[in-house]
Amino acid sequence: MLRLIRHAALAATILSAIAGAAGARAQAQETLKIGVLGTLTGPGATWGLAIDGGARIAADEVNAKGGLKVGDKAYKVEIVAYDDQYKAASAVTALNRLAGPDGVRFVLGPIGSASLLAIKPITERDKIVLFTASWSAAVLKDSNYIFRVGPTTQEFAPATIAWLKRTHPAVKRIATVSANDETGWNSQRIQKEAYGKAGLEVVAAEHFERQQTDFRALLTKLLAAKPDSIELDTTPPPTAGLIIRQAREQGYKGLFTKFGGFDVAEIVRTAGADYAEGVVGISQGDPASPEWARLREAYAKHHKNEMGDFVFLFYDAARLLFAGIERAGTATDVDKVVKAIEQSAPFPGTVGPLTWGGKEAYGVDHQIYTPLYLVAIQEGAGRVIGKVDLQ
């Protein structure tokens, strides 16, 4: 009898799960699904949640105004988000879901270069538009349906390094730390080149594994090269915080720069405010500005963590996409939408006009340029200390 009850309970569990899934699929009609594909868990999650948050804020605004006006129809925008766990294989499965049962043609994300390069053959073949912040140089090459939503190391490295030389003339020896994958390899290569071109010596260039938390051995080697400044590059912010802290504890007194994805809150959280003091990075927005406060309030409705600056990128990217769809008068003819987006520069972004280029570097003008600030951590908060001149 007991056994029978157990079996019945098990069967009921499985059946209810199936029913739940079926129910979730039953709705739709007059809604336009926009995909979010990003790292929603783990060390890269601040960036992934920024994609999701930015997309949802933009969607809320559009829906509040009665939806997306396409021809004579009005679509309610619905965000469908999947976690790629910063793994390429998960990204492929997630994309298969987005493109299959969800019927999504427009996707915001991903951030991981490996994820992007893994899904790129499918999205190009099946005409799915991606708005990515993945920084590999290979992202935009030979692609028609990928836009990159913000400037990358390639675009800003000469400017950030020029700033460093101007403001810190004593800095001569540079060490760089990056993740051991496409994102890290690519950005570190560009950084090394740019530092070298600017006449600074790169004395150490190290890679770490994404799940690593203990950097004592790596730093022992790195600090033995006696750098004046450590470039944290595209290291995920929580990891960057741990590196900063462990380096300071090993007696490092020099400068930290993080020219590649910055998140003041995360770095302060993991490094501690004392150790994070003086770290310089780049940001898509000014933390003291009213725009930041507005988005921050809207972001808090969707996610509990402190908002990162990538929300600016994806909020603007989503708005750009919505404008493109309305302008093209279709939510299904992807080629028309892409054309409409290409023609809408300059687009009024949240903190300034967005423009695009990239033809000479990548062969297609899908590199979006956004305003970029230099931010220093002072007493646990980010302060804008300059603006990056990208041209």
Add this chain to the structure above:
Amino acid sequence: MGRAATAVAALAAAAIALAPFLAGDGFVYHVAILVAIEGLLAVSLHLTLRIGQLSLAQGGFMGIGAYASALLARDAGLPFPLALVGAVVIAAAIAAALGTVILRVRGVQFALLTFGLGEAIVLIFVEFVVPFGGNNGLMGIPPASLGPLSLQARPAFYGFALAVVFLVLLAVRGLLAGTPGMVLRSLADNEPLSRSLGTDELAWRRLVFAASAAVAAISGSLYAHYLGYISPEAFNVGATVKALIMNVVGGVGLLAGPLIGALILVPLPELFRASVRYQQLLYGLSLLALMLFLPRGLGGLLAGRSRP
């Protein structure tokens, strides 16, 4: 099972296998292909369980198959069928060579040994960027094709995967029903006895171990050419554990067990996806419930309850 029951089971299996063709949905094909690929890995693990040794390195062998097949097709320019065969030969040869040494270890020690081996294989893919691409993995793997016949479309690839699963099952059944199976059963029942009868039991176990690696390599090759992209973490011990759980869920005493398990476990995360936050918890709880209340797996339910 009686003759009628066997016929019903065969019909049911055929109906399930052909169902994606009726549904025709792209995502159904995608899931069905993953069921076939992961089911093959589970079958390969099943073979090692048949020699009484839990190998946690099967994901590693799948990786060897995937990387070998991808490199042979992409860099050496071999057509897909040859790359597949090459991958199988390489994985089986490595397993046979390793088996001579590692199969002497038994019980928990063997599981731990292969756990270490599986992790080491994945770390080799990470560490040696040339030729394995490091954490980035390998991209641009040519899609599968049989001569002029392209398998790039999902229905075609699913048909091919189905045929492969069928052939592998036939081969495994032959292996288990033939002399090796007989020797293995006598080994399982009374090892000292069959050893004293002069059976070179290590050789038989090595044969089955190599066959299990070959099946894992087939799974890896299909995976590589289906996704067009592979990276190391897809083949870590986590992948093997998933295959192991498939065996447990489907029933370890049954050749169909691993496939039943794959059929249930591959789509399972899709069911729980509506609640991302609780997905892993629900998944873990279902597994625990299965292990505690259905120790012989779902396949055990089908095969009747002969155990007290």
Add this chain to the structure above:
Amino acid sequence: MFQQFLVIMALSAAIYMLLALGFTLIFGVMRVVNFAHGEFVMLGAYALYVVQDVLGVGYAAALPLAALVAGLVGVVCERLVFRRFVGDEIGSMIVALALAVTLKGAVTAVFGTDGPSIARPISGVVTLGGAVIPKDQLFAAAVALVLVALTHRLLVATRLGLAMRAVAQDAEAARLQGMRPWTTYPAAFAVGCALAGFAGALTAPIYGAAPDMGDAALMKAFVVVVLGGLGSIPGALIAALLLGALDAGISILFDPTLAALASFGAVIAVLLFRPSGILGRA
């Protein structure tokens, strides 16, 4: 650089000992390869977060409380899950894997996937012979060594320890002395999981906490325990030093991936040629 190597090796080895001790104890007494060991480390870290940062209890009190939580969860798991698999080594391994998924899922469901923000009660460094030693790491290593010593006392000098050793070596003969394996098993699980919890609570302020932090902890415990010989505590202590040296040395000279590869290579070699561990009788 060499002094720094010695420091990293010694600090790591102390934590590795603590990680491995609970793992090897549970295997020794129950013959269960607890693949969920890393999750108990993770539970300790999260329990510390809740007790210290949410409830506001001081670190000195929060540390043992966190370990207690991990130990209690261990007892519950022993009672509900592992007890049914006593004597079934493969089965208990599999159910431990399922338990690992469940615990990870439970913590994710409650706390989300982001690591919580854990206050660091100890900061600053001491300098010794040209090497820099962070005080918090020194504290963690010292506590780990004290716990190792206490566990040793527990096993050799108490009734419970005597029962654990007896049940480990011959459960039926232990029953014939009036020891009840069914009460010894949960005790071993409680101690083993509490030690794991301590490891998590000690390292959480240094390296942070995350639902998947258990994977790395399990790998370290696994390597140490296999190198030292399953169930052997002296073996585990020596193996922890060895792994500390291997990890720090290869990471400094080359990279951490190669260090991990080397440690797994050592595991494979030991299992092949000295299955009872480096101290074992081959």
Add this chain to the structure above:
Amino acid sequence: MRLELDSVGLRYGPVTALSDVTLTVATGTTAAVIGANGAGKSSLLRAIAGLEPLAAGRIVADGADLARLDTEARIRLGIALSPEGRRLFPEMSAADNLRAGAFTRRAGPAVRRDLDRVYTLFPRLAERRASLARNLSGGEQQMCAIGRAVMSEPQLLLLDEPSLGLAPKVVGDMARAIATIAASGVTVLLAEQNSRLALSLAQTGHVFEAGRLARSGPAAALLNDGDVLRAYLGEEVASPPAGPIPAVPLPL
């Protein structure tokens, strides 16, 4: 302690190990259980110690039915078994093995006195007290096993094959030690293949054959009985060596 067995039956799955065994051991006496290998001697002792559940009948000690008591409770009641193959804890010292024997007792002068008694009984064991059990010789291991059982302060001592695999001289020592223990008032139930030894130590004897009690009687009478002599004493089968002590780690 007075031990009564009433129609006791025992099964291992489909195999019947004991059937319809009825016998009594009076307080303070020594009883020998003899019979061929597989006759059910060990099963009988294991059943009394509570290691095997009964299929039929009941076991009564000093008037109390043991049915509801598990092994641990029976030890507290005063029943100790020194099992076949000695089953020492191999990675513990001889002294710790003896400590384990006193597990149910509160540490104190009484335990220390009993420990001294064991060392007096087996002086060799006193010399080897710090050695790991696995490093002891066969005779020393047997001494340790009996000593361990004595340490629980039993009123009924069950000894399973104490002479198995021992050199003749050591067997003599062992016999003297058992006689000394019995003389202190402990009821002893001694299962032996070495029937002559067992019967010479006992007041009563019970002959087992294929799980059944074939004959019971005064030990002296059995020793002089022609049938018993022919069946059990004439053909002393060479004893197989004691089973290897299972090597289980957790050494300290």
